[in-house]
Amino acid sequence: MSPNRVVLALLLTGLILLPGPAYAIGIERLDGPDRDRSSAGYVATPIDASNDSLLADRYGGHLSFRTGDLTHPYVAADYRAPNETRRVLERAIRNGTATTSSQAVYADLQQLQRNETFVTISHDAYYDYSISTAADTTTVRTTPVDNATIARAVRDELVVAYGQLPPAQQATFDKIRNATEAPDQYEYRPWSDEPVPDEPLVERDGTHYAVEVVSHTDDLNFPDGLFLGIIASAVGLVSLLASGGVWLYGRWRD
Structure with missing residues (x-):
């Protein structure tokens, strides 16, 4: 050549x-469109949903608002008077009751009551709470709750039956459970278009599964x-x- x-x-x-x-x-x-895997690895492990202490320890925080969170800017931005509201809640937790005449605090307390079942200061004790008003005064009352009360709330609010899940979430749950039980796998990283069940506990055929994140993997895709x-x-x-x-x-x- x-x-x-x-x-x-x-x-x-x-x-x-x-x-x-x-x-x-x-x-x-x-x-087609980008289809990347989630950075989170999920497992679905059977748990004893009749064990009140287990449910309270693992999921009490899911249903509770920690007063100290109001000191974080990204949380405080959603409230009208975060510092005063935190002080009122902490007085109520320590003393059993607290009062305020602030309309901003009253609005914050109503928002909390719509979204949070319990309140806590340090996650080692949880409190039920109620709000009442008389004239221009708002009263917050708190009552310590035991494991049985927390567990009932967990079963009512955080458990979903497999049959009630949308088909896409059922499919994702099956993949997570199968990967958890497979001898050569441990976790499942869903694709970006595979929705994970919203609730952390899924009941299927009488068995309750805890769906949780156990790892994070940083992919450059x-x-x-x-x-x-x-x-x-x-x-x-x-x-x-x-x-x-x-x-x-x-x-x-x-």
């Missing part, structure tokens, strides 16, 4: 292979063929350099 044909062959090879990573990205886009594309690009670069070398060598000989 003449030197000119060698140069041309190397040049064309280099130009074709150099954009290798772009080919990988383009091929992935042809497959590179296309599957990117590594091969990089290799092709490297080969293309070498081909271009080689074509230049052959061309210069031919000119030198001439």
Whole structure:
């Protein structure tokens, strides 16, 4: 083969292979919209839902508002008088009752009552609470709750029957449970279009499963063929350099 044909062959090879990573990205886009896995790995493990202490210890926090959270800016932004509301709640927890004449605090307490079952200061004790008003005074009353009370609330608010889940959540739950039980797997990382059940406890065929996150994996979500594309690009670069070398060598000989 003449030197000119060698140069041309190397040049064309280099130009074709150099954009290798772009080919990988383009091929992935042809497959449809991005479909990445969640960074969270889930398991679904059977638990004894009749054990009040277990449910209270593991899920009491799901149903409770910790007063100290009102000191965090991202929480305080949702309330009208976060600091005063926190002080009123903590007085009520310590003394059993507390009063305030602030309409802003009253609005905050109503918001809490709509969204939170219990209140707590440090998650080692939970309190039921009630709000009443008389004239311009709002009274907050708190009562310590035992494990049985918390467990009843957990069963009422945090347990969902498998048959009540939407089909997409059922499918995701099945994959999580199957991965948890498989000997060669432990967790399942759902795809971005696979919804996880909203409730942390799923009851199926009389067995209660705790669906929870056990790991986090940081993926860069590179296309599957990117590594091969990089290799092709490297080969293309070498081909271009080689074509230049052959061309210069031919000119030198001439």
